[in-house]
Amino acid sequence: MTDxxxxxxxxxxxxxxxxxxxxxxxxxxxxxGGTGLVWxxxxxxxxxxxxxxxxxxxxxxAGDFSFVQISDSHMGxxxxxxxxxxxTLQAAVDKxxxxxxxxxxxxxxxxxxxxxxxxxxxxxxxxxxSANAKDIFFVPGExxxxxxxxxxxxxxxxxxxxxxxxxxxxxKGVHFIGLVNVMNLKSGGLGSLGGxxxxxxxxDVKHRKHSTPIVVFAHIPLWSVYPDWGWGxxxxxxxxxYLKKFGSVTVLNGHIHQIMQKVEGNVTFHxxxxxxxxxxxxxxxxxxxxxxxxxxxLRTLLGITDVNYIRGQHSLAVVDSNLS
Amino acid sequence: MRKKNIWVAGFxxxxxxxxxxxxxxxxxxxxxxxxSDANAEVKIDNFSFxxxxxxxxVGTTVTWTxxxxxxxxxxxxxxxxxxxxxxxxxxxxxxxxxxxxxxYYCSVHPKMTGKIVVx
Numbered sequence: 317m318t319d320x321x322x323x324x325x326x327x328x329x330x331x332x333x334x335x336x337x338x339x340x341x342x343x344x345x346x347x348x349g350g351t352g353l354v355w356x357x358x359x360x361x362x363x364x365x366x367x368x369x370x371x372x373x374x375x376x377x378a379g380d381f382s383f384v385q386i387s388d389s390h391m392g393x394x395x396x397x398x399x400x401x402x403x404t405l406q407a408a409v410d411k412x413x414x415x416x417x418x419x420x421x422x423x424x425x426x427x428x429x430x431x432x433x434x435x436x437x438x439x440x441x442x443x444x445x446s447a448n449a450k451d452i453f454f455v456p457g458e459x460x461x462x463x464x465x466x467x468x469x470x471x472x473x474x475x476x477x478x479x480x481x482x483x484x485x486x487x488k489g490v491h492f493i494g495l496v497n498v499m500n501l502k503s504g505g506l507g508s509l510g511g512x513x514x515x516x517x518x519x520d521v522k523h524r525k526h527s528t529p530i531v532v533f534a535h536i537p538l539w540s541v542y543p544d545w546g547w548g549x550x551x552x553x554x555x556x557x558y559l560k561k562f563g564s565v566t567v568l569n570g571h572i573h574q575i576m577q578k579v580e581g582n583v584t585f586h587x588x589x590x591x592x593x594x595x596x597x598x599x600x601x602x603x604x605x606x607x608x609x610x611x612x613x614l615r616t617l618l619g620i621t622d623v624n625y626i627r628g629q630h631s632l633a634v635v636d637s638n639l640s
Numbered sequence: 641m642r643k644k645n646i647w648v649a650g651f652x653x654x655x656x657x658x659x660x661x662x663x664x665x666x667x668x669x670x671x672x673x674x675x676s677d678a679n680a681e682v683k684i685d686n687f688s689f690x691x692x693x694x695x696x697x698v699g700t701t702v703t704w705t706x707x708x709x710x711x712x713x714x715x716x717x718x719x720x721x722x723x724x725x726x727x728x729x730x731x732x733x734x735x736x737x738x739x740x741x742x743x744y745y746c747s748v749h750p751k752m753t754g755k756i757v758v759x
Contacts, residue, residue, distance in 0.1 A: 395709040395728070431711060431725060458748045462711070462725040503717045503745035504753055545687075546751040603687035605710050 379488050379627035384412050384419040384449070385533070386620050387570030388590030390459065391440045392430035397593040397606035398614060401430075402439060407639045408591040408620050409447045415622060420487070422449045425570035425588060426457030426498070426535030428473075432464065437472055456481055457535040457571060458498040466499060482513050484520050490625055491524060493517065495534035497549045507536030507549035507571075514551065518558045529564040529625065529632065537569040539578060539585050542598035547572050556583060566632045568621070572604070575619075575636050586634050589619035615639040681705065682754065684712050684726075684746075689754035698758055701735040712746045 389405045398404060412419065422444070429436035437460075444452055454473040461469055466480055474481040480499045485492050495517070497507035509517075521530070532538065538555065541547035549555075559565045565583040573590035574597065593606040594617035601607070609617060619638040626633070680696045682689050685707040696702060704714050706726045714723040714732050720742055723732035736742070736758040746752035 397709070431727060459711070462713075462748065501747060501750040503715075503743065503750055505750045544751065546749055605687060605708065 380625065381420045381488050382415075382417050382622060382624040383421050383423060383487075384415070384620055384622050385423045385425060385568050385570075385588050386412075386591055387425040387535075387588040388427040388457065388573055388592055389424070389440055390427055390430040390590065390592035392433060392436040393592055393606070395606060397608045401592040402443060404615065404618050404639060405440065405443050405591045406446075407615065408618070409443060411620055411637060411639060413446075413448045417624075419449050419622070421451040421453060422447060423492075423494075423533050423568065424452060424454045425533050425568060426455050427459045427570065427590075427592075428454060428457065428469075430459055430592075432460055432462040432468060434468065437468070441472075453485070453492070453494060453533075455494045455496055455534055456498055458501070461498060478516060479510075479512055482516060488625070489627070490529045490531060491521070493520065493530065493532045495532060495538075495555070497534050497536045497538070497552075505550055506543060506546055507534075507538075507552075509534075509549060509551050509555055514554055514558075517555055521558050521562075524562075526561045527563055529566070530559055530562050531566045531568065531623075531632070532559070533568040535569065536571045537576070537585070537587055538567050539580070541572060541576055541587070542604075545598065545604040547598070547604070559583065564631050566623070566634070568623070574617075577634075584631070584634070586621070588621045589617065589636065589638065591618050591620070591639070594618065679703065683707050684714075684752075687712075687746075687749055687752055689746075689752060692753070693755045693757060695757040695759060696736060698739050699735070699737060700758070701733050702756055703731055703733040705729070705731045711748065712752065713748055714744055715747045716742055716744045718742070 386408055390401055391405070393401050412422070428440050456466060456469045456473070460466070470477070470481055477483040477494070480496045481494070482496050483494050495509060495513065497509050499508070500510065501508055534549075536549055537547055538549050538552040560582070563582060567583060567585045569585070569587045570590070572587050573593065573595035574587065575589055576587045578585045594609065595604050596607050616638045619636055622635045622637065624633040624635070678700055680694060680700050680702045682691065682694055682702060682704045684690075684704055687708065687710070689704070694702065704723070704726070706712055706728055709728055711725045711727045713725050714721070716722065721734045721744070725748070726732055736756060739758050742756040742758065744754055744756070
């Protein structure tokens with residue numbers, strides 16, 4: 317490994333937080349990358365480019381596909397942290413359209429709008445129309461269900477969903493489960509799935525083969541990232557217990573406006589960047605609000621997540637890119 | 641005659657004292673140009689209510705003002721009051737006509753909690 321490459325890796329590692337991976341651990345992960353899940357940072361680590369090339373070669377085999385997760389577009393937000401969230405959402409779409417392998421669909425993990433206003437939802441829909449993806453699937457964030465208990469969200473995005481907007485679908489043998497954990501939040505509490513949704517989920521996965529790869533997506537993290545800031549879900553452990561038998565489970569969340577990842581047994585957890593504004597790392601500020609950074613740095617802290625499924629490899633490859 | 645004068649003077653003095661006392665009593669009607677105990681404020685900033693616990697008299701109108709750069713709500717845990725979402729600089733007011741303790745929270749960010757104590 318050249319010094320330059322090593323320095324680049326060490327530099328990127330300064331930005332890692334809370335996952336306990338040091339340089340040695342990181343190298344172990346990268347070596348493991350050939351057979352399992354690979355994390356890469358934005359831009360220039362050569363190993364990630366090599367991986368992307370392999371994806372290109374293998375893609376097109378029946379059953380292989382990729383999709384992109386975007387999150388937290390907060391259409392309508394206009395404070396100093398980002399006074400043009402429409403422009404950064406468009407930049408995210410441009411990034412998606414420039415991917416070497418076009419995604420078959422998008423997943424939006426919520427906080428589509430900032431204030432649940434119709435024109436804000438309309439604006440996002442308009443911008444996403446220019447994405448080269450056949451379908452877009454949504455789950456709501458807490459900013460999407462304000463004042464009307466999620467009624468307008470459901471009218472727009474929940475037509476084939478149940479309850480407050482949960483649903484599942486299959487794509488080329490992978491089972492996707494969209495969950496809603498932003499409704500009926502209790503004072504002092506965290507995100508919440510609720511009994512009705514949990515019952516539905518248990519039935520939904522009960523008779524599926526253990527070899528089916530599972531992707532769960534929901535707004536608030538389904539693991540305890542930082543409870544003091546509400547970054548967790550009260551009853552997620554129960555939901556995850558229904559997935560114990562599956563060999564590969566990927567959980568995709570948003571809400572925290574930064575990348576965090578964790579592997580626990582058969583489950584890989586990953587949170588996405590926002591396309592609107594970054595938030596501070598856990599405990600590094602008084603509160604989890606919008607974090608203002610110098611203008612030239614903003615787009616390095618916003619981004620998309622490209623997820624690749626290669627048939628026969630069980631684990632999904634999750635690749636984050638920023639908007640710079 | 642003198643006794644009657646003294647008596648009248650004494651009575652008048654007593655009336656003056658009573659009138660002065662009545663004029664000095666704080667008003668029980670909540671109104672915006674009355675002294676501050678009829679109106680109280682809570683500032684919302686940095687994902688918290690300040691002060692977190694506020695004690696007021698019965699009949700006080702409490703006004704929450706959102707000074708944060710993120711929208712919040714003010715929702716009583718016992719269903720007594722519930723604001724619409726309040727963005728930066730927007731306000732919500734509620735007049736407390738009964739004594740008691742009124743815990744509340746932000747339904748968007750439920751870790752934000754506060755309490756109004758009405759005495």
